[in-house]
Amino acid sequence: MLAFRRSPIPKLAYLGVRRFSKTVFSCNRLANISSSGGDKTVEHNIKSETNRLSKTGSRFWDKGRVFHNHSTGRYEIQLDGKTLRTPLGLPLTLPESKKQLAYLIAHEWTHLPKISLKSSALPLTGLAARAIDLESAGNQKQSDNDGGEEMLAIEDLKLSMLKYLDTDTCLIFAGAKDCDGKLRKKQEELYRPLIDEYNDFFTQYGLSRNLLKENERIELKFLDCEKDGLRGNRQTLKTQQVVVDWLDQLDIFEFVALEKAILTTKSFLCAVSVLRSNVSDESRMSDVFQLNRNSKDFFWYKTVEEIIELGNLETILQTGEWGEVEDTHDVEQRDWLRSLTSAALLSH
Structure with missing residues (x-):
């Protein structure tokens, strides 16, 4: 090759x-x-659903769904009624232009194979979470200039x-x-x-x-x-x-x-x-x-x-x-x- x-x-x-x-x-x-779109240099000690799955490899939810929050105009991906969170602990919400992506991410969690509970089986979740975390980290550094190097x-x-x-x-x-x-x-x-x-x-x-x-x-x-x-x-x-x-x-x-x-x-x-x-x-x-x-x-x-x-x-x-x-x-x-x-x- x-x-x-x-x-x-x-x-x-x-x-x-x-x-x-x-x-x-x-x-x-x-x-x-990582191949799933995340950054391995980020410490995954924050309590979030994405980190929990990565660490335990076990299913801890029954249902996944998309909730359209009319007050924010964003789509929230939820597990058992609670909004899914990214590796940095941020809510995994998407703008209205990403409606299709929101439903595809919910589908990933709903149909995750029980024989292989790995975060690599959630490629869209990994990429969307990285986008949210990366944007948030950039905005935070612009506002507080703390010099952090987590991302x-x-x-x-x-x-x-x-x-x-x-x-x-x-x-x-x-x-x-x-x-x-x-x-x-x-x-x-x-x-x-x-x-x-x-x-x-x-x-x-x-x-x-x-x-x-x-x-x-x-x-x-x-x-x-x-x-x-x-x-x-x-x-x-x-x-x-x-x-x-x-x-x-x-x-x-x-x-x-x-x-x-x-x-x-x-x-x-x-x-x-x-x-x-x-x-x-x-x-x-x-x-x-x-x-x-x-x-x-x-x-x-x-x-x-x-x-x-x-x-x-x-x-x-x-x-x-x-x-x-x-x-x-x-x-x-x-x-x-x-x-x-x-x-x-x-x-x-």
């Missing part, structure tokens, strides 16, 4: 605004985020995410002889149009935000192993600035969905593709996710299966040639499908 190329520790402050120690901290902490700050997470664009799976082309030449051929077929699309997407975004001059264009840097050997890949400062500004436009649910997709695919472009293909708000699609497209009829779209093919291309080619390794490739494929589907539903 394509190696999961983890972001190298930067030698200098990234974007000229972070010190070396802070950026190293960001990269290391991002790697601690990595959103601004640090943005810089950590950005590092994946340097080592993006879809920006690294294999040698001509890898997999008897089949891999490079398929990469040329799939990756070139993807790179062209995102060059145009981020160029149009940069122009719309006056981050680029009229004659400037974003050109994503890629690594060609046939010519470049093992040298590193690094996006330009201008590209970094445009992409970080785009990240600033995401709401907290879109942000956590992007984070989940990046950690699954090790590809920033694949992760952005999940959002661009699944956000349902038409105004946000036009202003944030499809701004390089003239109309809805021409929106750029990829299915989850197509995104998995982009991010896991080498493994897919190898299993097609040699067959699956039992309990390895099939499990990995299901994990990718579950993770990216969860991210898509969170951003919807």
Whole structure:
């Protein structure tokens, strides 16, 4: 499979605004985020239903349901009449725009398999809880500036995410002889149009935000192993600035969905593709996710299966040639499908 190329520790402050120690901290902490969307650096000593399940692995509720609180206009996920709480002890409530997500989370708790009571079986709960906790932690730090480090700050997470664009799976082309030449051929077929699309997407975004001059264009840097050997890949400062500004436009649910997709695919472009293909708000699609497209009829779209093919291309080619390794490739494929589907539903 394509190696999961983890972001190298930067030698200098990234974007000229972070010190070396802070950026190293960001990269290391991002790697601690669990596959269910939570952050293992958070101490789970707070009394909440999510923490209780994580610690005991036993069912302590009978029924799960969604309650629409008309006074707040939010949907509450309840267990036996009590509002479910996140790992940080916050009520798991969702805005009216997330009605579908609320019912899907209630469904997770209602139909949790009795033979495997693990928090990993609640992917949507984990992602929604992370969004709520992350937003709350960010707001608290802005208000009291206590310097707590229980949860990595959103601004640090943005810089950590950005590092994946340097080592993006879809920006690294294999040698001509890898997999008897089949891999490079398929990469040329799939990756070139993807790179062209995102060059145009981020160029149009940069122009719309006056981050680029009229004659400037974003050109994503890629690594060609046939010519470049093992040298590193690094996006330009201008590209970094445009992409970080785009990240600033995401709401907290879109942000956590992007984070989940990046950690699954090790590809920033694949992760952005999940959002661009699944956000349902038409105004946000036009202003944030499809701004390089003239109309809805021409929106750029990829299915989850197509995104998995982009991010896991080498493994897919190898299993097609040699067959699956039992309990390895099939499990990995299901994990990718579950993770990216969860991210898509969170951003919807």
